[in-house]
Amino acid sequence: MTAAQADLQIDRPTVADGAALWRLARDSRTLDLNSSYSYLLWCRDFAATTAVARDGHGEPVGFVTGYLRPDRPRTLLVWQVAVDGAHRGRGLAAALLDGLVARTAAEHGLTALETTITPGNTASERLFTSFAERHGARVEREVLFGTGLFPDGPHDPEVLYRIGPLSPSL
Numbered sequence: 001m002t003a004a005q006a007d008l009q010i011d012r013p014t015v016a017d018g019a020a021l022w023r024l025a026r027d028s029r030t031l032d033l034n035s036s037y038s039y040l041l042w043c044r045d046f047a048a049t050t051a052v053a054r055d056g057h058g059e060p061v062g063f064v065t066g067y068l069r070p071d072r073p074r075t076l077l078v079w080q081v082a083v084d085g086a087h088r089g090r091g092l093a094a095a096l097l098d099g100l101v102a103r104t105a106a107e108h109g110l111t112a113l114e115t116t117i118t119p120g121n122t123a124s125e126r127l128f129t130s131f132a133e134r135h136g137a138r139v140e141r142e143v144l145f146g147t148g149l150f151p152d153g154p155h156d157p158e159v160l161y162r163i164g165p166l167s168p169s170l
């Protein structure tokens with residue numbers, strides 16, 4: 001981490017962090033906000049593939065949620081990334097992503113990372129393109145879920161970014 005985040009600590013979440021993750025997602029105003037229940041469940045069942053950044057009081061100020069794809073257990077699907085507005089632009093999301101990938105690679109071996117991005121989310125595009133550049137990996141893009149698949153009104157398409165190959169023991 002850079003000196004700007006020297007007071008922050010990255011680790012895995014506990015169930016007690018679920019409420020803070022829900023609030024960070026809500027306050028991002030960009031992410032789809034899922035039920036509070038889903039963030040609690042996530043912190044219980046997917047803590048090993050999720051990372052939180054905590055401030056000096058232990059409060060989460062950023063997170064990356066992910067899971068290993070059941071059909072491709074060496075692929076980490078990154079579901080949501082959010083950083084509190086006061087902490088943006090200082091490399092925190094990049095540090096969370098690098099930390100999570102290093103931890104998951106050490107524990108499970110990883111060969112690829114996937115995420116979906118809605119067109120026009122420049123910060124997210126930059127975050128993942130830069131990640132690929134840092135790790136010397138290629139990026140393949142294709143629409144995963146087109147607009148018409150969503151049942152709840154207009155929704156931008158979700159474009160799959162597949163990043164690899166990653167070294168299994170990063």
Ligand SMILES: CC(C)(COP(=O)(O)OP(=O)(O)OC[C@H]1O[C@@H](n2cnc3c(N)ncnc32)[C@H](O)[C@@H]1OP(=O)(O)O)[C@@H](O)C(=O)NCCC(=O)NCCS
Nearest residue numbers: 028030081082083088089090091092093094123126127130
């Ligand atoms: C996307 C988000 C997580 C980035 O967090 P952050 O800590 O500010 O990101 P970083 O400082 O680590 O920057 C990562 C890269 O994105 C770029 N970036 C960050 N914010 C940017 C912005 N608003 N516009 C353009 N590029 C941006 C940085 O320059 C950096 O690229 P680089 O490595 O090429 O220099 C944060 O803006 C956020 O929470 N947004 C709302 C939720 C969201 O859109 N999540 C992503 C979808 S899953």
